[in-house]
Amino acid sequence: MKWLRRGVLLMAMLLGVSSIPAIGFALPGEISYYSGSTLFTRYTGSETFNGSAYTPHSPNRYNSYEKRFKLHFDKYRYKFRSSGSTTFYFAIAKITPEFPDGQSMYEQQLSSFSSYSNYLDGDYYIYMYDFSGNTSNLNLSQLEVSAVTPGEVRLYSPGSFSYTSGYFAGSGSSYLLRGSTHTIDAYVEGVPTSVVASVTTSTGTTVLGNLSYVPGTIGRYKLDYTFNEHYDTRNAQKPTLKITATYPNDIRGASVVVASQPIYVTEMDYNYYQRNDSTWYYNSPTDNSFAGPATSAFTCYHFVADISDTSYTGSPQQGNDADIINFMKKQGAHASRPGISYSTASMTPIAFPDAIYYTNYHFAKVTNWDASGNPTEIVSKWGGLELIKSTSAAPFSNSIATYGAPRIYFKR
Incomplete structure (x- = not known):
């Protein structure tokens, strides 16, 4: 019957009949207007109302030139704009038992370049006026x-x-610690029938669960979820957290609204990182020791030499100090390697070093020094794992990865 109702309304519009009473029950997204106490033709989608009938009223609310229209909206977000070249002032007020003349919600000047949008449900007064008269x-x-x-x-x-093309993540990036529980918190407008969280990658979608409405709030939905899986970040489709809100049928049929954002879940859990670095910490997704995501194609020596060419297959020889120095200085067998070079190498500590090689095949860049030039902070890539900041130049002595102690110091 819905097709018949809409067919009748469409025919009426084509014939210029603007006063056919509404039929049946309104669907979310429908738009209606009043003349006196009678609710007239429902419009759907995007409409201009081809009639000048308005609701007489007294006293005036904004100025003596205003016109007031009474419209009805159903459980939807609507947008208002000028349909032509005319610029006028627009205001909207919600009609309630406590405010039969309408409670003011918004006022602005409307043109073809500006608009007003809000979630509306019920009867409203729309005011149009021009201060020029x-x-x-x-x-x-x-x-x-x-x-x-x-x-x-x-x-x-x-x-x-924030994924980037380099080793470091974008500023403010959130690292979700694998094995830890994080709250998925969303605002969902209207009256959804379900709110579902999922993660989409290049290989498919994993449903995390349903978010629950938080009693006493306006549109807040939450889900506490333990992220036990590290999602692959190597493909063009980065892991994306999606919130899918499903709504009852409306003027367009079944409706789904999706909000999404890229996410990152660490490759290992809390215990692993803590056992490897005596200075490692994790206070929150944005307050922690992580500096960049895991990338299996690059390791610590790629990072220390700023190598970004994935086709490069060379590497310094583990346990061979001379080859490690040649690698860092871009000389000998490593003269043609990509990336930056270091000019000085020292087997003893030097002031203000730029990089350090550790006894058990690990490289790090120095990022901070004390007043005497002693290194106090480093950043290094843990093999194929993440890029990690350390607040000591010797944080690995007791690590399960046995990176060891500083052995060779380098300057640019």
Whole structure:
């Protein structure tokens, strides 16, 4: 029957009949207007109201030139804009038992380049006015009303990850610690039938679970989830956390609204990182020792030499100090390797070194020094794992990875 109802309404519009009472029950996203106490033709989608009938009222609310229209909206986010070249002032007020003349919500100047959007449900007064006194275009035919979406969805936490083409992640990136529980927190507008969290990668989608409404809040939904899986980050499709809100059927049929953001889950858990580095810490997704994501194609010696060429297959020889020095200085067998070079190598500590090689085949860049030039902070790539900051130049002595102690110091 819905097709018949819409067919009747469409025919009425084509014939210029603007006063056919509404039929049946309204669907979310439909738009209706009143003349007196009668609710007239429902419009759907994006409409301009081709009629100048308005609701007489007294006293005036904004100025003596205003016109007021009474419209009805159903559980949807709508947008208002000027449908032509006319610029006018627009205001909206929600009608409630406590405020029969409407409770003011918003006021602004509307043109073809500006708009107003909000989630609306119920009866509203729409005001149009022009302070110059020109009322010739103050009718609903100059106001375009669009049904935009059954609701906005915004993802607040656990935070997004900024992937870059380099070793370091973008500023403010969130690292979700594998094996730890993080809260997925979203704002979902309207009345969804379900709110589901999932992670999509190049290999498919994993459903994490349903978010639950938080009682006493406006549109807040949460799910506490333990991330036990490291999602592959090597492909073009980076791991993406998605919040999918499904709504009841509306003017467009079944409606789904999705909010998404890239995420990153560490390759190992808390115990692994803590046992490898005496200075490693994790206070929150954005306050921790991580500096960049895991990349299996690059290791510590790629990072210390700024090598970004994935086709490079050379490497310094483990246990061969002379070859390690040649690698860092780009000389001998490593003269043609890509990346930066170091000019000085020392088997004893030197002031303000730029890089350090450790006894058991590990390289790190120095990022901070004390006043005497002693290194106090380093950053290094743990094999194919993450890029990690350490607040000591010798944090690996007791590590299960046995990176060992500083052995060779380098300067650029």
